[in-house]
Amino acid sequence: MELITPGFGLIIWQLLVFIALMFILTKYAWKPILNAVKSREAAIEDALHAADKAREDMKNLQADNAKLIEEARKEREKIVSAAQSAANKVKEDAKAEAQLITDKMIADAQASIEAEKRAALAEVKNQVAEFSVEIAEMVLRKELSSPQAQKELVDSYMADLKTN
Amino acid sequence: MNATKFFSLRWVTACMLVFFTMFTAASPALASGGGSEEEFSAKDLIFHHILDTHEWHFFDGPYGTLYLPVIVYSQEGGLEVFSSSNFYNDHHEVVPYQGYIYDHGHITHEQYGHVYDFSITKNVAAMFISFALLLFVFLSSARSYKKRGNSPPKGIAAFFEPLILFIRDDIVVPNIGKKDADKFMPYHLTLFFFIWFNNLLGLLPGAANVTGNIAVTVTLAIITLIITHVYAKKPYWSHIFNPPVPMALKPMMIPIEVVGIFTKPFSLTVRLFANITAGHIMILVLLSFAFIFKSVAVGALSAVVATAMNFLELLVAFIQAYVFTLLSSIFIGQAMEEAHH
Numbered sequence: 001m002e003l004i005t006p007g008f009g010l011i012i013w014q015l016l017v018f019i020a021l022m023f024i025l026t027k028y029a030w031k032p033i034l035n036a037v038k039s040r041e042a043a044i045e046d047a048l049h050a051a052d053k054a055r056e057d058m059k060n061l062q063a064d065n066a067k068l069i070e071e072a073r074k075e076r077e078k079i080v081s082a083a084q085s086a087a088n089k090v091k092e093d094a095k096a097e098a099q100l101i102t103d104k105m106i107a108d109a110q111a112s113i114e115a116e117k118r119a120a121l122a123e124v125k126n127q128v129a130e131f132s133v134e135i136a137e138m139v140l141r142k143e144l145s146s147p148q149a150q151k152e153l154v155d156s157y158m159a160d161l162k163t164n
Numbered sequence: 165m166n167a168t169k170f171f172s173l174r175w176v177t178a179c180m181l182v183f184f185t186m187f188t189a190a191s192p193a194l195a196s197g198g199g200s201e202e203e204f205s206a207k208d209l210i211f212h213h214i215l216d217t218h219e220w221h222f223f224d225g226p227y228g229t230l231y232l233p234v235i236v237y238s239q240e241g242g243l244e245v246f247s248s249s250n251f252y253n254d255h256h257e258v259v260p261y262q263g264y265i266y267d268h269g270h271i272t273h274e275q276y277g278h279v280y281d282f283s284i285t286k287n288v289a290a291m292f293i294s295f296a297l298l299l300f301v302f303l304s305s306a307r308s309y310k311k312r313g314n315s316p317p318k319g320i321a322a323f324f325e326p327l328i329l330f331i332r333d334d335i336v337v338p339n340i341g342k343k344d345a346d347k348f349m350p351y352h353l354t355l356f357f358f359i360w361f362n363n364l365l366g367l368l369p370g371a372a373n374v375t376g377n378i379a380v381t382v383t384l385a386i387i388t389l390i391i392t393h394v395y396a397k398k399p400y401w402s403h404i405f406n407p408p409v410p411m412a413l414k415p416m417m418i419p420i421e422v423v424g425i426f427t428k429p430f431s432l433t434v435r436l437f438a439n440i441t442a443g444h445i446m447i448l449v450l451l452s453f454a455f456i457f458k459s460v461a462v463g464a465l466s467a468v469v470a471t472a473m474n475f476l477e478l479l480v481a482f483i484q485a486y487v488f489t490l491l492s493s494i495f496i497g498q499a500m501e502e503a504h505h
Contacts, residue, residue, distance in 0.1 A: 002215055002269065003441070006379035009235075009282040010216060014383040017291045018358060021298060026350035029302035033321070033328060034349060036309035043314045 206452035214373045214444050216287045217269055218248035222370045232289055236264060236271055238279040248283070287380065290372035294361045302357070331356055335490050339497035348496060351391060355384065356489040363440060363481030367474060375484070376440035378433065385429035388492040392428075396499035428495050432488060439484050443477045 144150045212221075220230040231249035241263075250261040258266055263274040271281050284292075305321040312318065317325045336352050337345045362374040374380055404421040407414065450470040454463030 003211070004378050004437075006382050007216060007285075007377075008280060008379075010285065010287055010377065010379035011383050012282060013284075013288040013291065014380050015387075017288075017295050018354070018383065018387065021295055021358060022350060022354040024299060025302055025354055029299075029306040030350045030353050032306040033302070033309055033325075034332070034346070036306075036313075037325065037329065040314045040316075 204452075204455045206449065206456060209452060210445055210448045213448055214376055214441055215269060216285045216372070216377055216379075218251070218266070218271075218283055218285055220286045220289060220370075220372070232286065233284045234264075234271065235282040235284065236273075236279045237282060238273060238276045240276045241273060241279065286372045287374050287377055290365060290374050291362070291380075294358070294365055294374070297365075298357055298361055327356075328353060331489065335486075335493050339490075339493040340500065341497065344500065348391075348493070351387075352489050352493055355388075355492060356485050359384070359436065359488055360482060360485035363485060364478070366440065366444070367477055367481065373441065373444055375436055376444055378437045381437040382429075382433045384436070384488065385432040388432060388495060389425075389429040391492075392495045392499045393425075395496060397502060399501060400499040428491075432491055436484050436488050439480060443473070443480055447473050447477070 222228050231247045234248050235245050237243045251266040253259045265272050273279050308321040331352055340348050365371050366373050407417040409417050447470050450466040453466040
């Protein structure tokens, strides 16, 4: 049964060859290859992580941008509304002032018109009084030109006095 | 899975042998057909091919054989080195040389009797070739890695990298664990590629049957055994010498566990040896049909079937290398387990 009887010499050679093979390959092949594979895997992993991070950053950046835009929009709205309200206020104020001025002018005008009117009326009254006096003078001169008329007047006064 | 493979190969071989015996027995023409010519013996042919020899026979004729160096040692005779061609005379008959007697691959001495035979036999020579091939392939791969840095591998390295990663990610890491995987990768890689390369080289015409030799497989199994026990942790030893069974059963269990230490390498040894040898025997049996029946038709058919078998053997070459490596990593991993499950 030579087939299943291990040969002594072959065992020794096999040991030598296998151990030599293992040491040489370990030092010059397996370690460099496994290290290279490992470093490549690490590089790939790093690259994937970096890509993920970049994507994340991008997303954050986009979110930031959106936020900024939103803020800017709000700011603008605020400014616009502030400006609008300011403008409105200015307009209101101007309107109010204008109203005031107008009212005052109207009131002044009215007052001056009133004063003019009164002055005019007073003058008219004075004139009328003057005219009346003049007319009365003229009438009196004419009426009392006769002694008859003078007598009659005195009589009437007298009558009035009497009744009083 | 491996068991089925193992048995199916053995089964097919057995069927072939039965078939072949039936035919030889049933045909008296064949039995008497030899006449004065040298009788063809399939058994001799097959054993000549699968056993180790001291010369490398490629083809018949004056230049078809490479005589390999014989290295023998005995206390009386000391170390002697000479060519194995000295064992043959001009008529190619085996003759003794300087008292050394060569008998079917065994060397003894007329006076000293047993001698240690360290000859560069066919298997040793084939092993040297695989050694050189493995060094060439993997050293040049390693060089290509150095040159290419982190860029993907190319050429020979690109071919072997998936296998190296397969051994790391599917054999060593799952069985031994990520933490210790780096320490055991070199052994498993060397083991896998040594077995695979020798399995494949053994399929070449005229090549040696290295991994189908029990001395080779037993050596590999013993290396696994040693590594397993060097790195074995406490639970492994306590499981053997203090098995978790009632006190009364311990005297029975401990011997069983101790035997269990040796059944693992034994199964490794026999599995690889038997699978590869069975494959070789099967191909040789198929090819022998042509000479047994002395028929061209049978020869054509058996050549076709033997070719198919050769393709199957390519697969077996890989599977057996894988299984040996896988089981080695499982044995080492089990011995290294920290806590008991």
